[in-house]
Amino acid sequence: MTQPTIVEIRNLQKSYDQKLVLQGIDLQITAGQIIGYIGPNGAGKSTTVKILCGLITDFQGEVTIFGKDLRRQTVEIKQQVGYIPENAALYESLTPLEFMEFVGEMRGLGTDQTRRKAEALMGIFEMKPHLNQRIATFSKGMRQKVLICSALLHNPDLIFMDEPLSGLDANSVIMVKEMLIHLAREGKTIFYSSHLMDVVEKISDRIILIDQGRVIADGSFDELNKLSQDENLEKMFTRLTGNTDHSQKAEAFIHAFEK
Amino acid sequence: MIRFILSLFIPFKWFIEKMGADYQQFIRILNLKLTLDDRRVSKFSRRKENGQGKMMVRQSIFQIFIGALFGMFIILIKSPFTFYYMAHTLVMVMMAMMIISEFTTILFDTSENAIIQPLPIKGNTVSLARNAHVFIYLSLMAFNLSVITLIIAFFRFGIFSGLIFIFTIFLNVLFTLFFANILYLCIMRLASGERLKNLLMYFQIAIAVFFMAAYQIGLKMIDRSVITDMVLPVNWYTYLFPPAFFSGLTEALTLFIFDPPHLKFIAEALIVPPVAIYITGKYLTPVFNRKLMELEQGDRVSKIKTESVRESLWYRLMAAIFVSKQDEKAAFKLMWKMTGRERQFKQTLLPSVGYVIIMIIAPNISHKFSLSDLASGDKYIFVLYIFMFISAGLSSSLLIGNNSSASWIFKALPSSSPAGFFKGCIKAAFARFFIPLYLIIAMVVCTFWGIRVLPDVLIALLCIYLFSLLLYYFQQPGFPFTLEKTAIQGGSNTTKIFGLIILTVIVAFLHKFLLHWFDFASIILIPLYIGAIYYVNRIMVYRKISWQEVDQVNNYS
Numbered sequence: 029m030t031q032p033t034i035v036e037i038r039n040l041q042k043s044y045d046q047k048l049v050l051q052g053i054d055l056q057i058t059a060g061q062i063i064g065y066i067g068p069n070g071a072g073k074s075t076t077v078k079i080l081c082g083l084i085t086d087f088q089g090e091v092t093i094f095g096k097d098l099r100r101q102t103v104e105i106k107q108q109v110g111y112i113p114e115n116a117a118l119y120e121s122l123t124p125l126e127f128m129e130f131v132g133e134m135r136g137l138g139t140d141q142t143r144r145k146a147e148a149l150m151g152i153f154e155m156k157p158h159l160n161q162r163i164a165t166f167s168k169g170m171r172q173k174v175l176i177c178s179a180l181l182h183n184p185d186l187i188f189m190d191e192p193l194s195g196l197d198a199n200s201v202i203m204v205k206e207m208l209i210h211l212a213r214e215g216k217t218i219f220y221s222s223h224l225m226d227v228v229e230k231i232s233d234r235i236i237l238i239d240q241g242r243v244i245a246d247g248s249f250d251e252l253n254k255l256s257q258d259e260n261l262e263k264m265f266t267r268l269t270g271n272t273d274h275s276q277k278a279e280a281f282i283h284a285f286e287k
Numbered sequence: 288m289i290r291f292i293l294s295l296f297i298p299f300k301w302f303i304e305k306m307g308a309d310y311q312q313f314i315r316i317l318n319l320k321l322t323l324d325d326r327r328v329s330k331f332s333r334r335k336e337n338g339q340g341k342m343m344v345r346q347s348i349f350q351i352f353i354g355a356l357f358g359m360f361i362i363l364i365k366s367p368f369t370f371y372y373m374a375h376t377l378v379m380v381m382m383a384m385m386i387i388s389e390f391t392t393i394l395f396d397t398s399e400n401a402i403i404q405p406l407p408i409k410g411n412t413v414s415l416a417r418n419a420h421v422f423i424y425l426s427l428m429a430f431n432l433s434v435i436t437l438i439i440a441f442f443r444f445g446i447f448s449g450l451i452f453i454f455t456i457f458l459n460v461l462f463t464l465f466f467a468n469i470l471y472l473c474i475m476r477l478a479s480g481e482r483l484k485n486l487l488m489y490f491q492i493a494i495a496v497f498f499m500a501a502y503q504i505g506l507k508m509i510d511r512s513v514i515t516d517m518v519l520p521v522n523w524y525t526y527l528f529p530p531a532f533f534s535g536l537t538e539a540l541t542l543f544i545f546d547p548p549h550l551k552f553i554a555e556a557l558i559v560p561p562v563a564i565y566i567t568g569k570y571l572t573p574v575f576n577r578k579l580m581e582l583e584q585g586d587r588v589s590k591i592k593t594e595s596v597r598e599s600l601w602y603r604l605m606a607a608i609f610v611s612k613q614d615e616k617a618a619f620k621l622m623w624k625m626t627g628r629e630r631q632f633k634q635t636l637l638p639s640v641g642y643v644i645i646m647i648i649a650p651n652i653s654h655k656f657s658l659s660d661l662a663s664g665d666k667y668i669f670v671l672y673i674f675m676f677i678s679a680g681l682s683s684s685l686l687i688g689n690n691s692s693a694s695w696i697f698k699a700l701p702s703s704s705p706a707g708f709f710k711g712c713i714k715a716a717f718a719r720f721f722i723p724l725y726l727i728i729a730m731v732v733c734t735f736w737g738i739r740v741l742p743d744v745l746i747a748l749l750c751i752y753l754f755s756l757l758l759y760y761f762q763q764p765g766f767p768f769t770l771e772k773t774a775i776q777g778g779s780n781t782t783k784i785f786g787l788i789i790l791t792v793i794v795a796f797l798h799k800f801l802l803h804w805f806d807f808a809s810i811i812l813i814p815l816y817i818g819a820i821y822y823v824n825r826i827m828v829y830r831k832i833s834w835q836e837v838d839q840v841n842n843y844s
Binding site (some may be wrong): 045085104105119127 | 403437592593594614616617620621624625628657690691692693695696698699700701702703768812834838843844
């Protein structure tokens with residue numbers, strides 16, 4: 029059975045001070061997929077995610093999510109979307125429970141319902157004892173767990189993740205990977221932007237590689253592998269982004285010390 | 288500008304090295320600090336990007352204006368000693384007051400530690416660079432405050448006298464720096480970790496209020512009829528006041544008087560500040576830095592506090608009165624918690640509470656004061672409306688904080704207009720901080736003037752609430768605690784405060800006029816204010832605060 033299209037992007041462009049960061053992205057994303065969105069630093073990954081989540085509003089091109097126009101029906105789209113930002117700051121004087129209560133209530137959930145969900149989600153990450161402690165006392169990984177739980181509070185149909193594993197310990201990384209696979213099986217769509225090739229390779233149904241604001245490869249790992257004959261995603265990534273001279277660069281780095 | 292400032296340290300290379308610092312590293316660190324300062328405003332406010340550096344000019348204009356107001360007061364003083372004594376006192380008092388809140392970002396600033404700490408730099412170099420940075424900051428402030436006084440001095444006492452005054456301003460700054468270090472070190476001995484941070488905050492507030500009280504009450508004590516001939520008597524204790532050292536030196540060189548008292552002042556002025564700065568650099572600052580690092584680590588080592596999830600009866604009562612819509616309720620709850628915890632918010636707002644209390648008490652300090660006279664008049668109108676200044680502080684204090692990167696959450700949530708959130712914020716701050724204070728003053732007023740003034744208490748409350756809303760909605764629409772203090776200071780804010788003073792006087796006089804017209808005539812103001820509040824909260828705020836406006840100020844990255 030053909031899955032419905034959840035996200036449709038046509039000629040998406042974005043520039044910062046006349047520098048074109050996204051140079052015309054075209055994508056169609058169907059329900060229940062995990063999309064691995066990869067690219068080198070400055071390729072435009074976070075910008076794409078921020079546009080799709082409604083954080084950046086001045087862009088060119090057409091974006092529809094759940095059949096709704098992103099420019100005109102932003103609020104309706106945000107109601108069905110969860111967003112986990114990369115290295116995002118949180119109000120440090122709040123506790124995770126207070127922060128999640130605010131997020132839940134702004135999303136129309138009741139206080140009791142939000143508390144129950146927050147306790148359940150934080151419990152999965154073994155964070156329940158920290159629910160009423162100020163975020164100021166948390167490590168980077170603990171903060172990331174708060175962000176993940178907050179993004180999933182309202183059971184969104186589409187989840188945007190920008191480097192969600194940043195700062196997490198090994199057990200939490202495995203847990204999040206499993207969680208993503210389960211969410212996709214339940215019909216959720218996951219847009220996963222990351223630098224971690226091995227994670228993207230393992231969990232993604234479809235991999236989109238962007239470089240300098242353009243899509244340069246799009247397909248499942250097997251499809252891309254058939255075309256490129258690269259043994260893993262990392263090799264494919266380095267070849268397609270034109271950075272094959274890593275060993276020469278490493279050698280130059282060592283020489284730089286000697287000078 | 289930075290290059291010019293750095294070049295001023297070249298003649299002091301020997302001194303810097305004598306203090307145990309590496310001169311080249313010292314200059315590099317200072318350059319880094321000044322560069323970070325220069326870019327601080329634009330980092331947090333996209334609107335300011337095109338006007339980098341303009342904020343410093345605006346701040347300077349504000350300080351020059353304060354100095355000018357004072358200059359008008361002392362212009363008539365004939366005695367150079369008294370004139371310069373007053374000028375130096377102003378510089379010291381204003382520096383103390385202004386740096387109180389800035390010290391957290393200047394003296395306690397550790398933002399560049401991540402860059403500096405891993406590098407092989409001696410502690411003395413870092414300490415000295417930190418002091419030099421604060422010295423530059425204070426010197427600029429002191430010079431701005433004194434520029435009008437200096438012009439007056441040039442005309443009144445001659446160019447040479449004015450030049451000596453400039454020299455003594457720098458000596459004054461050196462002494463103030465020493466004094467601040469001593470004070471903060473004393474405080475740091477009392478506590479550590481989170482307790483110390485709170486203690487420092489309350490200490491800073493107390494100092495600001497103390498200086499304001501000393502200034503107001505001091506002014507009140509002076510008999511203005513003899514201001515032109517005012518001469519400060521020199522007693523044994525005069526030699527203990529730093530402004531006396533500097534004014535004594537300036538007078539001695541202006542009038543060429545070298546009698547024993549003047550020689551003592553000259554010796555004090557030339558010996559005390561250099562010795563003080565030597566002690567500061569060599570002994571105090573290294574201890575200060577060590578304490579500062581302990582303070583930074585305090586969060587990790589002190590016991591982690593668990594917050595209560597219980598909602599107080601006062602909170603529930605206020606929420607029931609003030610908010611009804613879901614987004615407003617969520618914002619109200621969030622802000623209620625945060626305003627009780629954010630140190631910078633309390634540090635900015637609480638001094639204004641102290642100032643208001645002083646402004647109520649100071650005019651009544653007189654030998655002729657009598658309670659019966661007070662109760663028979665209508666001075667309570669002044670007492671009630673003076674609280675308007677707290678509401679002015681409230682709206683701007685809600686913006687100041689270090690959470691610029693945390694505002695993404697508001698944009699990520701499904702809200703068609705940010706207005707509801709902003710409404711919840713100001714209402715929470717008003718209900719949590721203003722209403723309890725106002726209730727206390729209302730009880731005091733009703734005790735002195737009788738229950739008959741209760742309608743007037745209500746009218747003033749409605750009026751102040753209306754003004755609080757207007758001030759908050761008409762300032763930069765920044766999310767709570769996301770802007771640096773420098774980003775909201777200066778031109779428009781100053782204009783707004785002066786506008787508010789004028790408006791306060793107008794509405795207070797209108798109220799007073801209605802009181803004298805016929806009994807309870809002022810009651811007509813109640814529906815008027817309620818109508819205005821309704822219009823502002825239901826219609827105007829949605830027109831004024833849109834995502835388009837909010838996106839201009841906030842950074843969601």
